Amino acid sequence: MTIKEIADIVGVSATTVSNVIHGKAKEVSPATVEKIQKALEEYQYTPNISARNLASNKSKIIGVIMKSHHEHETNRFIDPFISELLGDIEVCASRMGYYVMVYTSRNIQEIKNYIISWNIDGMVMVGFVAEEIRSVQEVCARPMALIDVYGSCGEENCVSIGLEDRNGMYSLTQYVISCGHRKIAFLADNDTNLDHERRIGFRQAMEEAGLETEPEDFIRIVPAGYYEIANMDEIYHKSFGYTAMMCVSDYYAALVLNGLKDRGRRVPEDISVTGFDDNYLARFVRPALTTVRQDMGQKGKTAVECLCDMMEKPGDKRCRSTVLSTKLVVRDSVRTIGLD
Amino acid sequence: MTIKEIADIVGVSATTVSNVIHGKAKEVSPATVEKIQKALEEYQYTPNISARNLASNKSKIIGVIMKSHHEHETNRFIDPFISELLGDIEVCASRMGYYVMVYTSRNIQEIKNYIISWNIDGMVMVGFVAEEIRSVQEVCARPMALIDVYGSCGEENCVSIGLEDRNGMYSLTQYVISCGHRKIAFLADNDTNLDHERRIGFRQAMEEAGLETEPEDFIRIVPAGYYEIANMDEIYHKSFGYTAMMCVSDYYAALVLNGLKDRGRRVPEDISVTGFDDNYLARFVRPALTTVRQDMGQKGKTAVECLCDMMEKPGDKRCRSTVLSTKLVVRDSVRTIGLD
DNA sequence: ATGAAAGCGCTAACAT
DNA sequence: ATGTTAGCGCTTTCAT
Numbered sequence: 001m002t003i004k005e006i007a008d009i010v011g012v013s014a015t016t017v018s019n020v021i022h023g024k025a026k027e028v029s030p031a032t033v034e035k036i037q038k039a040l041e042e043y044q045y046t047p048n049i050s051a052r053n054l055a056s057n058k059s060k061i062i063g064v065i066m067k068s069h070h071e072h073e074t075n076r077f078i079d080p081f082i083s084e085l086l087g088d089i090e091v092c093a094s095r096m097g098y099y100v101m102v103y104t105s106r107n108i109q110e111i112k113n114y115i116i117s118w119n120i121d122g123m124v125m126v127g128f129v130a131e132e133i134r135s136v137q138e139v140c141a142r143p144m145a146l147i148d149v150y151g152s153c154g155e156e157n158c159v160s161i162g163l164e165d166r167n168g169m170y171s172l173t174q175y176v177i178s179c180g181h182r183k184i185a186f187l188a189d190n191d192t193n194l195d196h197e198r199r200i201g202f203r204q205a206m207e208e209a210g211l212e213t214e215p216e217d218f219i220r221i222v223p224a225g226y227y228e229i230a231n232m233d234e235i236y237h238k239s240f241g242y243t244a245m246m247c248v249s250d251y252y253a254a255l256v257l258n259g260l261k262d263r264g265r266r267v268p269e270d271i272s273v274t275g276f277d278d279n280y281l282a283r284f285v286r287p288a289l290t291t292v293r294q295d296m297g298q299k300g301k302t303a304v305e306c307l308c309d310m311m312e313k314p315g316d317k318r319c320r321s322t323v324l325s326t327k328l329v330v331r332d333s334v335r336t337i338g339l340d
Numbered sequence: 341m342t343i344k345e346i347a348d349i350v351g352v353s354a355t356t357v358s359n360v361i362h363g364k365a366k367e368v369s370p371a372t373v374e375k376i377q378k379a380l381e382e383y384q385y386t387p388n389i390s391a392r393n394l395a396s397n398k399s400k401i402i403g404v405i406m407k408s409h410h411e412h413e414t415n416r417f418i419d420p421f422i423s424e425l426l427g428d429i430e431v432c433a434s435r436m437g438y439y440v441m442v443y444t445s446r447n448i449q450e451i452k453n454y455i456i457s458w459n460i461d462g463m464v465m466v467g468f469v470a471e472e473i474r475s476v477q478e479v480c481a482r483p484m485a486l487i488d489v490y491g492s493c494g495e496e497n498c499v500s501i502g503l504e505d506r507n508g509m510y511s512l513t514q515y516v517i518s519c520g521h522r523k524i525a526f527l528a529d530n531d532t533n534l535d536h537e538r539r540i541g542f543r544q545a546m547e548e549a550g551l552e553t554e555p556e557d558f559i560r561i562v563p564a565g566y567y568e569i570a571n572m573d574e575i576y577h578k579s580f581g582y583t584a585m586m587c588v589s590d591y592y593a594a595l596v597l598n599g600l601k602d603r604g605r606r607v608p609e610d611i612s613v614t615g616f617d618d619n620y621l622a623r624f625v626r627p628a629l630t631t632v633r634q635d636m637g638q639k640g641k642t643a644v645e646c647l648c649d650m651m652e653k654p655g656d657k658r659c660r661s662t663v664l665s666t667k668l669v670v671r672d673s674v675r676t677i678g679l680d
Numbered sequence: 681a682t683g684a685a686a687g688c689g690c691t692a693a694c695a696t
Numbered sequence: 697a698t699g700t701t702a703g704c705g706c707t708t709t710c711a712t
């Protein structure tokens with residue numbers, strides 16, 4: 001069923017039908033509206049979105065564009081962070097009348113082509129660095145929501161959605177210190193972007209408490225597949241030099257916690273472990289992780305809402321930036337130790 | 341840059357450019373091909389997919405259509421099963437030149453409209469029952485891959501991708517019995533479809549071993565949010581009547597295992613617990629779960645491959661059905677007990 | 681080997 | 697209040 005067919009059946013023009021469909025009923029007499037609506041219903045008219053997109057130069061597509069990983073090549077979605085975000089984006093987008101297309105690639109040119117080809121109305125970018133974002137923006141001025149990208153968003157029509165990474169880790173570190181810990185290590189697999197920010201927060205809290213942080217207190221995690229840490233033995237041995245190991249994410253915290261327990265250390269009795277994110281790993285692991293909560297639902301929702309704002313009022317081109325707050329979540333993986 | 345513009349630049353017709361783009365080069369002289377390809381490259385031609393779709397009556401879209409849950413209303417993607425599947429579908433689809441759109445709804449009519457509106461080339465259906473699938477097929481003959489739907493797929497152009505659920509649980513149960521267990525319970529939150537199949541497998545193994553299964557050996561789990569079981573206390577008390585509790589999924593096994601441990605029972609020393617699926621919960625939990633592995637990657641890959649087959653050779657309309665095999669994975673959550 | 685022309689279904693500017 | 701018309705960018709049939 002096409003608009004034309006409906007028009008013929010009712011005996012009006014396609015324009016009138018189109019107007020009724022789009023609720024521009026002020027231009028149409030109530031009687032015609034009635035007739036057309038009945039026909040639409042009766043013959044089960046369903047719009048052809050390709051045609052609509054072509055004619056209107058829109059797409060109603062929100063692209064969730066992810067940079068594919070080198071390591072876990074196959075599957076980024078396995079990451080609870082991603083899947084939770086994606087789900088929230090989908091729910092929110094569909095509520096706003098948009099459709100969600102997922103696209104992952106490691107090649108920026110491919111991504112540009114994708115955006116242009118589909119004439120993506122707006123996109124959520126996940127896992128990119130500022131430089132890459134800028135490169136995409138060269139060819140594409142469409143609204144963008146950047147998830148956890150540090151240092152960018154100079155362009156119009158772009159909103160960066162980040163987290164109080166620094167502050168969150170700062171609070172968590174303060175908490176750990178308040179539990180009597182003095183020898184504390186920070187564990188991550190790199191020291192850029194969000195990992196860097198979290199580390200800064202860690203250091204800041206340490207310094208303010210008058211605790212020295214030596215370079216070796218930053219312990220580098222070497223990932224190996226999704227379920228293992230390559231240098232877990234090394235981490236185990238180093239653990240004897242600390243009373244607490246603060247990991248950059250719940251994911252690593254879970255791995256470290258299990259790795260230590262499997263090697264005979266008791267958590268938190270012998271050594272405390274903390275995470276960051278508060279995804280379900282934090283709750284499924286035992287002891288449940290003391291961590292920092294970030295509201296992924298909020299992240300997805302904010303992304304889509306900002307996108308819709310930008311898409312629907314093209315005038316309003318200012319570049320906003322949202323930093324979501326975090327919350328300390330105390331569970332069972334940090335021990336309170338007696339002060340000397 | 342449109343085809344027309346490229347054509348004008350090179351001084352040929354749009355048809356010729358289109359032919360070159362689609363590699364129908366046999367019809368075009370090498371010299372022209374050369375010139376056109378250079379222009380395509382130089383001016384960075386990118387096709388407009390809406391236009392292409394409209395003209396060709398295709399879409400290159402694979403829709404991943406999920407029925408949204410009543411319970412975890414907000415977010416189906418959080419389920420490791422879904423996210424793993426989705427990732428694999430995306431990787432595979434994009435390799436085959438298709439794009440992935442996700443769509444979730446609880447309303448079948450909405451889903452039908454979605455399919456028609458976007459002219460979806462093929463779809464992966466997740467979380468539906470046979471009846472709903474049939475309803476969709478009434479209006480839409482496009483290729484479909486059904487994930488874990490029991491009892492359907494009578495239509496053409498439809499492939500059902502299932503798992504040896506029964507057999508998998510049968511083997512696992514045999515294994516548990518071989519470890520000396522005699523009082524074994526089966527836990528699930530319902531008794532239909534895949535859950536039912538798994539239960540059948542359980543019962544079969546029990547019967548063959550000469551062990552009686554009473555109705556009360558089927559313990560119903562009452563879910564409560566994503567991180568809890570409403571009747572965990574009840575399950576805890578019942579656990580004293582068994583030496584092993586076999587759960588219908590890793591997810592529930594993880595919850596049960598933690599619930600029991602939190603209440604003071606030792607796993608597996610006091611009670612053994614098993615899962616099904618072998619997703620990462622099985623590995624992150626301690627003791628790591630003895631479970632049945634299903635290869636989600638294979639499921640996603642098979643779905644997309646079957647879809648592509650059906651989409652690309654419209655003649656080949658037979659309805660296939662694939663049942664993927666399972667594999668017993670022994671970890672640490674089942675204890676071997678001395679035989680009397 | 682190449683091109684002209686029609687048409688996919690819809691929108692929107694412009695009549696009437 | 698309603699209709700006419702001209703595209704949107706591409707594919708495809710049919711001439712040449």
